[in-house]
Structures are given as structure tokens and as C-alpha cells.
Amino acid sequence: MSDKTVQELAEVVGIPLDRFLVQLKEAGLSADAADDVISEDEKLKLLAHLRKRHGKPDSQQEDAGPKRITLKRSTKTELRQSTTPGTAAKTVSVEVRKKTTYIKRPDIGQQAASVDSEADKQLAELGQASDVESVLQTAAVEAIQTQVETGTQQVEAAEIIAAAADLSSDTGIAPVSAAEAPAIETPAPAPIEAVLSEPVSEAAAPAAVEATVATPAPAAVSKEEQLEIERKERLEAAVQRNAEKVKKQAEAKQQTLHKKKQEFKPARGVTVDLDVEGRSEAGRRGKSKKNKPRKEKPEFEIGGQPSRHKFEKPVVPVVHQVTIPETIIVSELAAKMSIKAAEVIKHLMKLGVMSTINQAIDQETAVILVEEMGHTPVPQSEDDFEQEMLAEVKSEGDNRKLLPRAPIVTIMGHVDHGKTSLLDYIRKTRVAAGEAGGITQHIGAYQVKTDHGAVTFLDTPGHAAFTAMRARGAEVTDIVIVVVAADDGVMPQTREAIDHARAANVPIIVALNKIDKKEANPDKVMQELATLNVVPEEWGGDVQFLKVSAKSGEGIDELIEALIVQAEVLELKAPAEGIASGICIESRLDKGRGAVATILIQKGTLSKGEFVLCGHEYGRIRAMFDENAHAIKSAGPSAPVEILGLSSTPDAGDEFLVVQNERIARELAAHREDRKRSTRHAAQHAAKLDDVFSRMSNGETLTLNLVIKTDVQGSLEALRESLVGLSNDEVQVKCIYGGVGGINEGDANLALASSAILIGFNVRADAVARKLIEEKDIDLHYYSIIYEAIDEVKRAISGMLAPEIQEKIVGLAEVRDVFRSPKFGAIAGCMVIDGFVKRNLPIRVLRNNVVIYEGQLESLRRFKDDVNEVKMGMECGIGVKNYNDVKPGDQIEVFERIEVKREL
Numbered sequence: 001m002s003d004k005t006v007q008e009l010a011e012v013v014g015i016p017l018d019r020f021l022v023q024l025k026e027a028g029l030s031a032d033a034a035d036d037v038i039s040e041d042e043k044l045k046l047l048a049h050l051r052k053r054h055g056k057p058d059s060q061q062e063d064a065g066p067k068r069i070t071l072k073r074s075t076k077t078e079l080r081q082s083t084t085p086g087t088a089a090k091t092v093s094v095e096v097r098k099k100t101t102y103i104k105r106p107d108i109g110q111q112a113a114s115v116d117s118e119a120d121k122q123l124a125e126l127g128q129a130s131d132v133e134s135v136l137q138t139a140a141v142e143a144i145q146t147q148v149e150t151g152t153q154q155v156e157a158a159e160i161i162a163a164a165a166d167l168s169s170d171t172g173i174a175p176v177s178a179a180e181a182p183a184i185e186t187p188a189p190a191p192i193e194a195v196l197s198e199p200v201s202e203a204a205a206p207a208a209v210e211a212t213v214a215t216p217a218p219a220a221v222s223k224e225e226q227l228e229i230e231r232k233e234r235l236e237a238a239v240q241r242n243a244e245k246v247k248k249q250a251e252a253k254q255q256t257l258h259k260k261k262q263e264f265k266p267a268r269g270v271t272v273d274l275d276v277e278g279r280s281e282a283g284r285r286g287k288s289k290k291n292k293p294r295k296e297k298p299e300f301e302i303g304g305q306p307s308r309h310k311f312e313k314p315v316v317p318v319v320h321q322v323t324i325p326e327t328i329i330v331s332e333l334a335a336k337m338s339i340k341a342a343e344v345i346k347h348l349m350k351l352g353v354m355s356t357i358n359q360a361i362d363q364e365t366a367v368i369l370v371e372e373m374g375h376t377p378v379p380q381s382e383d384d385f386e387q388e389m390l391a392e393v394k395s396e397g398d399n400r401k402l403l404p405r406a407p408i409v410t411i412m413g414h415v416d417h418g419k420t421s422l423l424d425y426i427r428k429t430r431v432a433a434g435e436a437g438g439i440t441q442h443i444g445a446y447q448v449k450t451d452h453g454a455v456t457f458l459d460t461p462g463h464a465a466f467t468a469m470r471a472r473g474a475e476v477t478d479i480v481i482v483v484v485a486a487d488d489g490v491m492p493q494t495r496e497a498i499d500h501a502r503a504a505n506v507p508i509i510v511a512l513n514k515i516d517k518k519e520a521n522p523d524k525v526m527q528e529l530a531t532l533n534v535v536p537e538e539w540g541g542d543v544q545f546l547k548v549s550a551k552s553g554e555g556i557d558e559l560i561e562a563l564i565v566q567a568e569v570l571e572l573k574a575p576a577e578g579i580a581s582g583i584c585i586e587s588r589l590d591k592g593r594g595a596v597a598t599i600l601i602q603k604g605t606l607s608k609g610e611f612v613l614c615g616h617e618y619g620r621i622r623a624m625f626d627e628n629a630h631a632i633k634s635a636g637p638s639a640p641v642e643i644l645g646l647s648s649t650p651d652a653g654d655e656f657l658v659v660q661n662e663r664i665a666r667e668l669a670a671h672r673e674d675r676k677r678s679t680r681h682a683a684q685h686a687a688k689l690d691d692v693f694s695r696m697s698n699g700e701t702l703t704l705n706l707v708i709k710t711d712v713q714g715s716l717e718a719l720r721e722s723l724v725g726l727s728n729d730e731v732q733v734k735c736i737y738g739g740v741g742g743i744n745e746g747d748a749n750l751a752l753a754s755s756a757i758l759i760g761f762n763v764r765a766d767a768v769a770r771k772l773i774e775e776k777d778i779d780l781h782y783y784s785i786i787y788e789a790i791d792e793v794k795r796a797i798s799g800m801l802a803p804e805i806q807e808k809i810v811g812l813a814e815v816r817d818v819f820r821s822p823k824f825g826a827i828a829g830c831m832v833i834d835g836f837v838k839r840n841l842p843i844r845v846l847r848n849n850v851v852i853y854e855g856q857l858e859s860l861r862r863f864k865d866d867v868n869e870v871k872m873g874m875e876c877g878i879g880v881k882n883y884n885d886v887k888p889g890d891q892i893e894v895f896e897r898i899e900v901k902r903e904l
């Protein structure tokens with residue numbers, strides 16, 4: 001190899017001449033001009049210098065501090081975490097923040113680049129020139145490699161710092177500053193990617209230099225991922241821990257709530273009086289939990305004090321207000337006092353009342369019992385319910401305008417005196433007048449219209465029906481027509497009719513019938529009636545007398561006019577508007593039409609389609625007819641109408657009333673039905689002789705009504721006068737009816753309707769009357785001696801009732817046949833029909849319910865044996881002491897006398 005000048009060598013290496021000259025100078029070579037020749041030795045010297053120079057950094061470069069680039073990146077992810085089963089999953093936001101710091105050393109890069117370029121040039125020069133040049137080139141490559149390694153280390157350090165800084169943001173550990181990083185102290189710029197990814201070559205080297213500070217190294221990325229994975233793991237662990245904590249808390253809360261609920265759960269039907277205001281309300285209403293915001297506090301805790309609802313035994317006895325209806329079932333009463341029925345029964349036994357759990361006890365007993373048990377009885381009237389339900393009807397009734405109404409008339413009189421004929425004549429001529437087919441039906445009442453007004457006739461002639469209606473509480477009749485046959489005169493039932501009408505305080509009009517007959521003698525009849533205190537107007541009395549003929553129709557018009565006049569005198573008025581009410585006259589079950597009831601409207605206007613309550617039946621009026629079977633839509637006061645639509649047939653005398661709706665009708669009907677079932681109570685309370693004095697003591701001005709039945713007229717007169725004579729300032733004894741003969745149903749009804757006491761003097765009640773007397777608890781007294789009757793009524797009035805010697809009838813035997821025996825006289829072959837016959841007890845012989853003999857038994861035999869007692873259903877032979885006039889059909893009454901202490 002030949003020596004080259006500086007200029008030539010600089011060109012070979014590719015370094016500017018002046019820079020090359022500096023390098024030569026630094027290498028300590030003498031050549032300092034372009035034309036100077038450089039020997040081989042000098043070349044080696046230069047190479048050594050360059051190699052030496054590569055081993056240490058430039059002093060200027062050391063001062064230049066590293067420049068940093070920090071990249072921050074954050075990613076947000078969401079984790080869905082299910083905490084408690086059944087609740088919504090919880091969403092946790094996870095934010096990962098990454099910070100990567102790159103340290104840029106541009107001087108290093110530049111230096112490296114310059115060194116590299118020098119080395120390259122030198123290398124090239126050396127490679128082209130000589131072995132020294134090739135060595136030089138090798139040295140340059142080594143230098144480059146050193147630089148690359150240094151750069152890599154530096155980048156790694158920078159990444160570590162960045163990761164540390166990044167982590168510090170999560171962990172709170174102070175970040176290591178970039179200055180502290182070891183890589184910073186490591187000089188040498190680093191071509192990163194190119195160097196590591198490609199094999200080092202001459203061609204690659206410049207490219208590597210160019211790529212010095214740019215993209216992050218793949219090794220650093222993997223580390224970052226590793227860190228991130230770790231962080232994620234930590235985070236997930238933290239989330240998991242948090243989730244578990246929340247779950248535990250939820251479970252604990254649920255348990256607490258459940259526990260509280262268990263404690264709180266009240267018994268069915270028990271009203272818990274919560275001391276937690278407002279909360280009980282929500283609980284009772286069963287408010288949906290969905291709508292209720294969840295509260296942190298336990299459900300039943302206020303002010304940190306859990307509320308307590310457990311049973312606490314009362315320290316003082318609980319006093320109940322016990323409402324008691326007219327009768328009450330034992331179990332019901334027990335329930336009202338919150339005690340067991342057995343307790344009630346026990347207490348009732350102490351009071352002397354034997355009762356079972358399902359038995360009804362009366363109001364008085366219940367009141368005593370309730371008081372004894374320390375509670376407060378509140379006796380209730382059965383009518384309270386009705387009054388409450390019918391309040392509207394009643395209030396309306398008070399304010400309605402009253403208008404004149406037609407009189408309602410009942411015809412009474414003795415048998416065959418012409419009651420039916422009279423009614424028929426009026427109906428035929430007046431009611432059915434103009435009817436093509438005549439009378440198509442026969443209803444319980446009908447109305448007659450005249451120019452002066454209308455009259456309503458009740459088609460149930462006779463005082464028995466009249467009084468029976470009264471006994472049921474139905475005061476319907478305004479005027480009574482007493483029919484007396486002018487050819488016959490006053491008869492027993494004429495008297496009865498007059499008495500019944502008077503007892504009802506109803507004015508009388510006398511119709512002297514059969515006036516067409518030759519035998520008719522109205523004057524005689526008038527005289528007879530005058531003796532009964534029924535005095536004609538023309539004789540100065542107050543009773544209208546009319547001569548009529550039901551056969552010829554004579555005097556009928558005058559009779560009707562007289563009725564209208566009487567109605568005017570009575571000023572009969574009723575409200576014509578508003579809710580209708582009245583009385584059921586009769587009812588029947590029709591095959592095709594169902595229950596058909598004839599009702600008499602007393603107040604208001606009844607319209608088709610209205611709901612009515614009648615007795616304990618109810619219904620909507622489907623159809624309504626008048627007495628001519630014409631369908632009508634409405635009817636006013638005193639009009640008799642037939643109605644269809646009731647649930648069943650009501651009883652005659654039942655009150656009917658229009659109600660607002662079916663519900664009220666049904667409830668009231670059910671209530672009345674219940675009452676009917678539970679009480680044996682009559683519509684009216686029967687009067688009691690025992691009550692007389694106590695009623696007087698209550699300050700009542702008392703009228704003691706008597707119905708007297710005697711065996712003979714003489715006894716009746718004597719008894720009547722004696723008893724009525726007992727009247728004083730405080731009590732008026734009034735005989736509302738006196739008659740001869742046994743006590744019949746009519747007498748019992750009259751006594752009931754008039755709150756009278758029944759007195760039987762040597763007479764007995766017949767079977768029907770006995771049943772009624774027993775059912776309605778009518779006070780019946782039998783006497784055989786006048787002064788006994790007088791004495792007892794006297795004592796009752798004065799309140800000095802002596803212990804009563806009560807006669808109890810123990811048996812009744814009917815005489816079937818009579819045998820004559822020379823030894824014993826008349827022996828009555830009898831059948832015991834009630835109770836028993838006892839030999840030693842006193843007896844009475846009755847004929848047609850009238851006592852004909854009172855005495856003792858002589859003999860009592862069954863077949864041929866003497867016996868002491870014969871029971872019901874057995875035959876026996878009875879011999880009555882000192883009495884032989886026993887006849888078949890007579891009755892032998894066996895009785896005993898017992899002393900009963902009076903209680904006022």
C-alpha cells in the first residue's frame with residue numbers, strides 16, 4: 001500500500017478535511033496540511049487513537065442532561081359483580097393508568113452518529129486502503145456495538161422508571177426519579193429496535209442510528225403487560241374482597257330484617273297498637289316493598305330502640321262494653337267478654353240458669369251475668385237495627401204534607417145477620433159496576449168510589465179476624481160497621497163485636513139489616529143496643545144507625561155516605577207523597593204468579609218497580625193490580641192493591657215498607673227472620689196481673705184491662721161489676737169484654753191485642769186458645785169463687801199480693817162412656833188425654849169447657865184393679881164422689897194446689 005496524502009485519505013474515509021486534520025492532530029500526528037503524506041505508521045497511530053477515543057465519552061456530552069418523554073395512557077373497564085343472590089349485579093369501574101417515560105439523549109445519538117459516521121468513513125477508508133483500515137473498520141463496528149448495548153440498557157432503565165412511576169400512582173410509593181435510574185448514568189445512545197431485531201451489518205448500522213429515539217422496545221411492552229396483569233390481579237383481588245364484604249353485609253342485614261320480622265309478626269285478627277307511629281299503617285296495608293325506599297336502619301327500630309310488640313299480661317282487668325240484644329247465644333256472649341264459654345256456663349249455673357253453649361239466654365239474665373263478671377252490659381233493642389236502616393224513611397215521614405184519605409171499614413156482627421151479603425152487594429154494585437165479566441177475583445179489600453169520596457172495605461168480616469189483626473199489632477180499621485139483623489136483634493156476637501170495636505177504640509156505625517123483611521123491628525134492636533151503651537144519634541147518642549137491606553140494596557148509599565161523613569169527623573189524613581208503607585191484608589201462593597199479597601197502603605204512594613219489605617219477606621214489585629184486577633203503576637193511601645214479586649207470602653197484619661234498595665230490604669228481612677227465630681216474643685207484650693203494681697209504681701196511670709169469661713150470665717154481671725168497682729185514682733179497672741162460655745181464640749186474641757188479663761170463672765180455655773195463651777204468654781186466671789177473683793185483683797192493685805195458691809192442672813181425662821153400678825153409682829169410662837190422673841187430687845167436671853162440678857175422686861180403676869195413678873194414653877174408670885151426672889164428652893180435670901210466693 002502506498003502512502004497517501006491527508007487530502008486523499010480524508011476523501012477515502014469521507015471525512016471533511018479540516019475535521020480529519022483535527023483528528024490527526026488529536027492523534028498526535030505531524031501532518032497538518034492537506035498535502036502532507038501519511039505513512040503506514042501514522043495510519044496505525046491514528047487507528048489506535050480512534051480506538052482509544054471510543055472507550056470514553058466526550059467531556060462536553062457529559063454535561064448535557066437527559067431529556068425525558070413521559071407517555072400517559074389510561075384505560076377504563078367495567079367489572080360486573082353479583083353480590084347477593086336475587087339482587088342486581090354490581091358494576092365496578094376499573095381504570096388502569098399507564099405512564100411510560102422515555103429518556104432521550106440527542107447528544108448521545110448525535111455523538112454516536114458522528115462517531116459512527118467517522119468510524120464508517122474510517123472503516124471504509126481503512127477497508128479500501130489497507131489492513132490497518134480493516135482493523136479500523138472493526139474498531140468502528142465494535143464501537144457501534146458498545147453504543148447499541150449502552151442504549152438498550154438505558155431504554156430498559158427508562159422503562160423501569162416509567163413502570164415504577166406508573167405503579168406509584170396506584171400504590172402510593174414515591175416514584176423513582178429518572179435521575180436516579182442507573183441507565184441515566186450509563187452513557188451511550190442506543191439504536192434500539194434496529195440493533196436488536198436485525199443482525200449487525202454495515203448496511204444496517206446507519207439505519208439503526210437513525211431509529212435511535214422512537215418506538216418503545218418490545219421487551220418493555222411485555223414487562224408492562226406483566227405489570228398490568230399483576231395490577232389487574234391485585235385489582236380483581238381487591239374487587240373480590242370488596243364483593244365478599246358487601247355480600248356479608250347484605251346477608252347480615254337480611255338476617256336482621258328477618259329476625260325483626262319474626263319478632264314483629266302479629267297474630268291474625270289482632271290489632272297491634274304500635275308505638276311506632278305511622279309504621280303500623282304501612283304494615284297493615286301491606287305496602288309493596290318495591291315502592292318503598294330501602295332504609296339503612298332496621299325496619300322496626302326508632303331512635304335506636306327496637307319497638308316491642310310481644311304480649312304483655314294486663315295488670316288491671318279489662319272491662320268490656322258488652323252489647324246484649326234481646327236474646328243472646330251463650331257462646332256469643334262469651335266471645336264478647338273474651339272468655340271461654342265454659343266460664344259463662346259456670347257463672348250461669350251459679351245464677352241458677354242451666355244452659356248449653358248454643359243456647360240462647362234472655363237479655364236480663366245476660367245483663368246480670370255480664371255485670372257479675374265485671375263488664376259493662378249495653379242492652380240493645382232489636383229495633384235499633386231497623387231504626388238505623390229505616391232512618392231515612394222515618395225522617396221523610398215526619399215532614400210530608402197530610403191529605404184527607406178514604407176510611408178503612410170492617411164489618412162485624414152476629415152469624416147470619418148479613419155481613420157477607422152486605423159486602424157482596426156493595427162490591428157487586430159499586431166495585432164491579434160496568435165490568436163486562438163481573439168480578440174476576442176476590443181480594444182481601446176493595447175500594448168504593450162515590451161523588452163525595454172513597455171508602456175502603458176490608459173483606460174479612462167478623463170481629464175474630466179484626467181482633468186477630470189487632471193482636472198482630474195491625475191497627476188498620478178506622479170505622480166498624482156492626483150489622484144487626486132487624487128481625488133478630490142483639491145476639492152474643494153482636495155484643496162481642498161491639499166490645500171488640502170499643503177495645504180497639506174504633507167508632508161504630510150500626511147497620512140494621514134485613515129491613516126488607518116483614519119481621520124487621522128496627523126500634524126493638526135500637527133499644528137493645530142502647531142498653532149496651534150504643535145509643536143512636538136521633539136518641540141523643542153518638543152512633544149513626546142506618547136501616548139497610550143487603551138484598552134490595554136499600555139504604556146502602558146512605559150507609560156509604562155515613563161512612564164518608566164519619567171519616568170527615570175523624571179527620572182521616574195521610575201523606576199522599578213519598579215512601580209508601582202499610583199493612584198486608586192477606587197473601588197466597590199462586591201457581592203461575594208466585595207470592596201474591598194484598599196490601600193496604602196507609603201512607604205515601606206505592607209504585608211498580610219499587611223494593612218493598614213486608615214482614616220478613618222482601619222483593620221488587622213486578623206487577624201491581626187494583627181490586628178489579630187492572631194492572632196499575634202506582635197507588636196512594638187507603639188503596640188496597642195486589643202486588644207480585646215478594647220472596648214469599650207474608651202474614652196478614654205484617655207491615656210493609658218501601659226501602660231504597662234491595663240490599664236494605666234483604667238485610668232487614670234477614671234481621672227480622674233472625675229475630676223471629678230467636679225470640680218467642682209477641683208483637684205486643686201480654687199484660688200480667690203481677691205487673692200491675694210495679695207498673696203503677698213507675699208512675700204510669702194505669703188501666704187494667706180484663707177479658708172475663710164466665711159459666712153463666714149472672715156470674716159475669718156480678719164479677720164484672722165487682723172488678724170494675726175496684727177502680728181508684730191510680731188504676732182504672734176496665735172490662736173490655738165479658739162473655740159466657742169457654743175461652744176461645746178470639747178471647748185470647750182480644751186479651752193480647754188489648755193487653756188484657758184473661759179471667760175464666762168456672763170456664764176453661766179450648767185447645768186453640770190454650771195454644772195461643774201459651775205461645776203469647778197471656779195471663780190467664782181461673783176462679784171458682786167470685787170473692788177470690790175480687791180479692792186477688794184488689795191485692796194486685798194495692799201491691800199486697802199474698803202468696804198465691806196456684807192451681808196446676810196435672811191431667812185431663814175425657815169421658816168416653818158412663819156405666820151405672822148399684823154399688824158405686826155412675827162410673828165414667830175415661831181416656832187420659834193429657835198428663836195423669838191421681839186418685840187423691842181434686843177434680844173438676846167440665847162440659848163444653850165450663851166447670852159443672854168440683855170435687856174428689858171416689859174411685860180410680862184400671863180394669864178391675866184399684867190404682868193410684870193413670871197416665872196419658874191409658875183408659876181408666878173414674879167414679880166421682882157425690883156426683884152421678886157425668887155424661888160422655890165431659891172432661892175430668894185433675895188439679896193440685898201449690899203455694900207460689902209472689903214477686904213484684
Ligand SMILES: Nc1nc2c(ncn2[C@@H]2O[C@H](COP(=O)(O)OP(=O)(O)OP(=O)(O)O)[C@@H](O)[C@H]2O)c(=O)[nH]1
Pocket residue numbers: 413414415416417418419420421422461513514515516517548549550551552
Ligand atoms: N131478606 C134479606 N135477607 C138477607 C139480607 N141480608 C142477608 N140476608 C140473608 O141472610 C143469610 C145470611 O146472610 P150472610 O151474608 O151469609 O150473613 P153473614 O153474617 O155473613 O153470616 P156468616 O158468614 O155465617 O157470619 C143469607 O141467606 C142471606 O141471603 C137482607 O138484607 N134481606
